[in-house]
Amino acid sequence: MNTALEGLRVLDISEGLAAPFAAKLLGDLGADVIKLESPEGDEARRRGPFAGSEDIETSAPFLYANTSKRSVVIDPSDPDDLALQSRLIAWADVVVSHETEPSLSTRGLGYEQLSAGNPRVVLTTVTGFGSDGPYADWQWNHLTAGALGGFTYLCGREDREPLQLGASVTETLTGAYAAVATLIAVHAAQKHGRGDHVDVSVIEAAVNAALLPVQRYDYTGSSGSRRADIGPSPSFILPTSDGYVGANVLTQAQWEMLCQIFGRPEFIEDPLFADGWSRMENSRDLATQLAEQTRRRTAEDVFHDAQTWRIPFGLIPTMSEVVNLLPHREREFFFDFEHPRAGRVRMPGVPWMFGDERPVGSRTPLLGEHTEEVRTSSSKWPSEGPSPQPSPRGRGGQKGRNEIPERPLEGLRVIDLSMFMSGPMTSLIFADGGADVIKVESVQRIDGWRAGGATDDFWWEWAPQFNWVNRNKHGITLNLTDQRGADVIRHMVKDADILVENYTPRVMGNFGLSFEELREINPELIMISMPGFGLTGTWSHYTAFANTTEQMSGLPHLTGYSDDQPIFSGTTGGDPLAGVMGALALLSALERRRRLNALGEPGGCHIDLSQTETATSFTGEAVTAYSISGEDHGRQGNYHPRIAPHSTYPCRDDEWIAIACETDEQFADLARLMGRDDWLEMASDFVHRDAAREAIDAAIGEWTSAWDAGELMRELQDLGIAAGVVYDGRGLLEDPHLQARNFFITQHHTYAGTRRYPLQPYRFAHWSGPEVDRPSPTLGRDTREVLGRLTSLTEAEVDEMEADDVIGTIPLGERGD
16 A cells, blocks of 8 residues: 555664654554664564564564664664664664653754764654753653653542553653654745654653643642542443443433433432532442442443443453454554564554555564664765655645644644544644634534533633643634535645544534545545444444543553453543554655655545454554463553552652652662661672562551652652652642643633643744644634634624624523523
8 A cells, every 4th residue: 555654764762661653553564674683683672572472573562663664773882883874874864762852962963963973864852851951860660650640640549559550551652742742843844844843752642641739739729639430520430240231321411311221210300410520429339320220231242231221331442352353353453463473463553544454564683683684775875865855835825835833733624523632632733733724613512621620600711631632722613514614624724734532423514524535625635533332333332432542552461460350541641642643644645645745645534443342452562462362461560561660659648659660770779778678689689679579568558658759750860769659630730840841731711710730741942832822712712703804704704693693602401692
């Protein structure tokens, strides 16, 4: 097939999971990725689980994060290898690393050094804390990143220790963000001939996805509580005769339908359950009563019954069930390949299709498998890389041909018809990058994400999550069931680059705005549809929200205490995962369009993205492990099979700290700090340490309880031990490292006032950050300005549309007329 990123050259000099995952995503989309490894290989080759014995070629994390690459071994003591490395650096459009930029500079691989010989190169550094700031050189892993990023604060039960997410989501999420930021820089380089340093932070990615602690605290003074056994609104994970089912009840209408299908209509009038606030107050009692209705039925039976009523229930599959889910089989989502050492491998593939074509990668390489091939071919390369190809400019407003704009995505126009978080998060990435993003709502149906306001007056303007994910957008209202409203979209599509929507499949056709109809207006339009289960397949008409897609991915099966049932992540579920992947799909489609246009062909396309598939991409390491070993460890709390200690521990003032000793030396340093010289004999014996894990954890917990969490974190990090406070919203907003990196943007909203919001988890060396003076739009704020700028409607016609409620600024249900 015509791969999206064909011709893009990527040099992957990274190790671990986050940065290699970024390069893998680019490779799966058609980029030519060469991975440089030491003679010992990437450290992820030694992580496990393995296919049988501990073979560095069969490590599940490495297999998953390194598809679609060529492996080249570079021995730093070999002059010929160093010469090969230099040729590859000159060859590359993109270099991806897991080290900070200052660290790379000490080895002659910093951005200034790379760009001196290759001005168009994009250097992407993917690190725990970014390349600058007080914590830049600190240690981290998935456990401590979740703690410092806000995930862990909400995950678990109030009466037990806070938990890590059960898959390495902080790392794969950061990798996805890094791939997005890299393509933003590539897009700009194609236009302007100037490369960039893209600095990506794992902690900042976690804050963006966790979201709730920061926004709750900034708006209400409270970060919420740790009760991930209960979901929002409330929602539940309920036992069935053969497992569990996710009962996601997010609206009053869904609640009333649930009462009917569960045979408990009396609950509708019961004052204990009358509205969402009452149900949250009595959620555990309600969960017990609902469980009586589900435990006698199979999970599939309950799931399909609820979906028939359009209630967004989800399954809680094990890893074996994930790989056999009907929509994945029907849509051929999984990527299967035969590996020389691991045998048959199955893992999540690219979670979207361009039209009816899904990009397909290639198998993970053996260590050094392509060294001689690349050595031979590179000897014939010219001394300089190719000049950047010309790119047609976006349609959203032009600058002079030689004028470099302030932000990398200026010139693009995006029409955003999506609601809640996933689609708006996709378009937010474009808005923050300088694109002209037009968000469309209606007075008949406002964005459901507005419903989180905590005031009676203009409540739809107070929702923190809405005001975060819709900053820097132009907000308009259009009733798309009215011909005049739909005609405005058709008119705007003429000059748009992208249209984003996340309805169920039938809706856009009902508006008369299907891709087939819009393509006739603009053959260059890239439209992304983001339904829960994709546009095709038996379940395509099923309803899915963030909880649903999180559940279907297997994440709750992997998250929780080892002696307890599955739990929610405690945050916004699968929405941020779909939002980031949606942006990646669109950015790759823009590169695809550029290349097709250069061949004289139209470059528009319809992207079919399944949010269930995107969520499953972030549990791919566990899926891969199951496929090669049959191992499904399920819920293990904070346990890590190769690291001890590895957990969260209580500190003074009801705070917690996450600590992970990844090496023998780190454990010895911890023992000395604690005054436990009797532990030193375990420092070089992980088997002994692992066997004594429970006693070690108990002793650490007793010791940490006398410490201030922040003081202990700094003490441990000074010793080179990964440690992080389990931050709530206040801790995040006051953290000195995040403050030093100016991570939070301050914006003044007409109703919500002055509030702080997290920025994207990446920085560009040569481009400005997002605007600060365009907060999220009040309902319909920019309708008249946008209609005047982008349509030929007269003022009288616009007035008539307002009189007929085609446009407006107050929800119909709030007008009282």
